Amino acid sequence: MSAKDSPLRPAAPIALLAFCLIGPAADAGEIERGRYLVDALAACDNCHTPRGAAGYDFSNRFSGGAQTFSDKSYVVRGSNISPDKDTRVGAWTDAELCAAIIDGVGRKGRLAPVMPSDSYKPLTSSDLDAIIAFLRSATPIRAPLQAPQQRSGEWAPHPMPGAAAPFDEASLADKNTRGLYVASLARCLSCHSEEIDGAPDYQDRLGAGGKTFRNAAGVVVASNITSHPAKGVGAWSDDELKRAITQGVARDGAPLRPPMSTLSKAHFSKMSPDDLDALVAWIRTIPPKE
Structure with missing residues (x-):
């Protein structure tokens, strides 16, 4: 059975063999859709492509990133x-790739x-x-797997509310549903x-900000994007929100700091007008938090 026909996606990779198999060879349209999803929303290059002062090194695209990610249970680099x-996924089956992605x-x-x-769980089969x-x-x-690669313990999934299972293609006709879909993938x-x-x-604390990032720009704290009129983005215009998302520019015209500035310019700037409209509409529905 093809992934296109799958009514669900079990968590176990063995079970996935029955559901996550691509059928006919991909055509140009399918590949271009995949390019859009990877380039504009999922931003896979951010972890899996090396970069230098000028940005991503696309001559070695997807060969592994240089950044090290660490927490109490892991120290890894993008593979x-x-x-x-x-040295990597060329010999993997579609089911194995599916299991890794979702x-x-x-x-x-x-x-x-x-x-x-967790963010990719709502992906439609197509x-x-x-x-x-x-x-x-x-x-x-x-490019062999780069050190360090250390993992221990287990972790529980934490998908976004309303985005814990595959979306039906037809449901994306609804603007708010499409916005939730885009928000999860991004x-x-x-x-x-x-x-x-x-x-x-x-x-x-959905959308209330507060996650801390440490990078070359220093310590950066994610902002509040709830509909709160003062603490969040409730008073921002649609155009101001779109500019922040796609250009990395704050309401007052100041440049946003990484990782948002990097993601906005390298990836979210490629977002389609319909997806961007839907995302902004959905952000407006996030309950206000201080």
Whole structure:
């Protein structure tokens, strides 16, 4: 059975074999859809492509990132997800790629929770197929897994409310549903919600900001994007929100700091007008939090 026909996606990779298999060879339209999802929303390059002072090194696209991610249960670097058969995922089956993308399970077991599989759980069957097709179309890069790669313990999934299972393609005709879909794939709320023990607190602090990032720009705290008129973005115009998302510019004209500035310019600037409109409409529905 093809992923296009799947009514659900079980968490276990063995069960996934029956559901997450791409059928006919991908056509150009499917690959382009996958390119859009990877480039504009999922931002896979952010972790899986090396970069320098000028930005991503696309001559080595998907060969693995240089950034180290760490928490109490892991220290990892973004792996090679190019279709090289010897050093990465070229020899993986569609079911194995599917399990890694939406369930965070690799060939050797659970991936580190920095892999945002929770955010990709709502992927429609056709969009999941498209992402896999696009990754298979990329240039194979021989690049063995980089150290460090240390993982221990287990972790529980924390999908966004309302986005814990695959969406039906027809449901995306609804603007708010489409906005939720885009927000999940783009990981908006996993960054803009406070955390408890390393996981976003969607129950009480959805969109309230507070997650801390440490990077070359220093210590950056994610902002409040709830509909609160003073603490959040409730008083922002649609155009101001769109500018922040796609250009990395704050309401007062000041540049936003990484990682938002990087993601906005390299990825979210490629978001389609319909997806951007839907995302802004959905952000307006986030209850106000101080």
